[in-house]
Amino acid sequence: MSGQPGQMRLHWSPRSPFVRKVMIAAHELGLADRIGTVRTRVSMTEPNDEILADNPIGKIPTLVLADGTVLYDSGVICEYLDALAGGTLFPREGPARWTALRRHALGTGFLDMLILWRYERARAAPHPGVLEGFEGKAAATLAALETEAPALGHDGFTIGHVALGCALGYLDFRFAELGWRDGRPALAAWAEGFAARPSVRAVPVMDD
Amino acid sequence: MSGQPGQMRLHWSPRSPFVRKVMIAAHELGLADRIGTVRTRVSMTEPNDEILADNPIGKIPTLVLADGTVLYDSGVICEYLDALAGGTLFPREGPARWTALRRHALGTGFLDMLILWRYERARAAPHPGVLEGFEGKAAATLAALETEAPALGHDGFTIGHVALGCALGYLDFRFAELGWRDGRPALAAWAEGFAARPSVRAVPVMDD
Structure with missing residues (x-):
């Protein structure tokens, strides 16, 4: 627990791309200092009573305000x-x-899919059709993002940009072998600009 | 395709609880007549090029406005x-x-979990720890909703109510054996009131 009295308290993990999205937003907004982080481990199989008390779905990030509002x-x-x-x-x-909201949904939906894809790959007996389905949707998503990349560069900087940038960062972290930049120069250029923002540099993708 | 020129077009399925949420909202808002529905089949394993062209994540609902905006x-x-x-x-x-937004996230997060739970149960070799994890989180969510049910009845009617009502409707549809009403009288009473709304009655839960 690194929070102080009166601060907000965030159920946090250094590996969650959804936590990263929140922390990048907090840095963009000048609020990072007001958020105390609690290292919260979640998994598909191990219940964590501390997070369930604040969020019964058991997901991070979950933010607790100073007055107890969750x-x-x-x-x-x-x-x-x-x-x-x-x-x-x-x-x-x-x-x-x-x-902005449609792009945010695209980035978070892409992340949801990548996380499920990673679980599926790690199973004792992965379902070949499910793996193929994820591969096809990831290719479709990256193709759509390559088409949209020039507009991304001219539309200011919204929560949509943060979500898409976090999804691409997660690809680098967990799916490096996909080589998503190959044949997608506009998206690669946009991602480079994203990665150079101070708010993004302040919240590196990292393992434990 | 049941839309008319100038109408909005919704990628739709009678079984999707997320589509149902949109249609209940449309009825609440008096907009149902302006939405033409396209029956769109999605699955984890069978790509559907028609939905991928509008939404590369391949999920329904997806709405296409008269001007082509998705x-x-x-x-x-x-x-x-x-x-x-x-x-x-x-x-x-x-x-x-x-x-309202926190309740909406609870309802949609609960639905996401229930859908994954259903996939897991249908696998050739379900993971016992994963099944147990879903069961524990579903129980925690229902306990939290029983606690929140009295407030739900006094807070007007928001997108949070719609999402939670759709999650409970999906429980009845796909997890009837859970008997979620047992020991949760406040939530059961709230769900009864929800089910009686004209907008909700206009969008029954149904199979094909």
């Missing part, structure tokens, strides 16, 4: 932090908002 | 419809918003 999932936490700081990660309305 | 996931679609109709499913700000 917030999840990662998208809700990010929107709360953006409102708290008066930020611009979540455009307030109109097409800019729907584009 | 929106996903279900939460983003619901918020778009709420804004279009000037509705109150998404409180605009403050604690009411964070409570």
Whole structure:
């Protein structure tokens, strides 16, 4: 527990890409110092009573405010932090908002899929059709992102950018062998710019 | 394809609880007539090129607006419809918003878990520890909802209510043997009121 009284408390892990999204948003918004982190281990098989008490789904990140209010999932936490700081990660309305939220859903949906893909690969008897399904959807997602990359570079910096950047960072971390940059120069260039932001450099992808 | 020119087009299935959430929201908001539905079959193993062209993650619901703009996931679609109709499913700000969004995340997270649990049960060699993990989290979630049920009945009707009601409907549909109402009278009573709403009755849980 590294929080202080009155601070927010975040169920945290250095390996979760969803926690990383929240911490990058916090750095973008100048709020990182107000968030104390609690190292919380979650797994498909080992119950963790500490997280279940705050979030019965048992997922991280989960944020506990100073008054005891609990917030999840990662998208809700990010929107709360953006409102708290008066930020611009979540455009307030109109097409800019729907584009940012659609990109955020694409990034988080991609991450959900990659995490399930990784579980499947690690099973004693992986299902070949399921593995093939993940491979096809990952290729479709990367193709769509290559098409969208030029627009990403011109649309400011929203929660959609954070989510997509975290998904690409997770690919580098857990699926390096995919070589996702091959044949996708626009997306690779965008990811390079993302990785160079101070908020992103402040929250490196890391193992324990 | 049951849409008309100028209408919105929704990738739809009668069995998806996430599609059901969108359709209940559309009925609440008086927008159901403006949404044409396309029967879209998705699976972990069979690629569906039609949905991948609109949403590379390959998930339903996915909404295509009259101008070709694509929106996903279900939460983003619901918020778009709420804004279009000037509705109150998404409180605009403050604690009411964070409570609604946290409940929405609880309902959708519960559904994600139940769907994975169902896949796991159907495998040739289910992982006992994974099955046990799902069972423990489902029990924790239902206990938390029993505690929250009285507040649910007094907090208006938001996207959080829709998501939680759809999760309980999915329990009845796919996990009837859990007997989730046993020992949870407050939640059972709330679910009864939910099921009686015209918007919910208009979108029954059904198989093909």
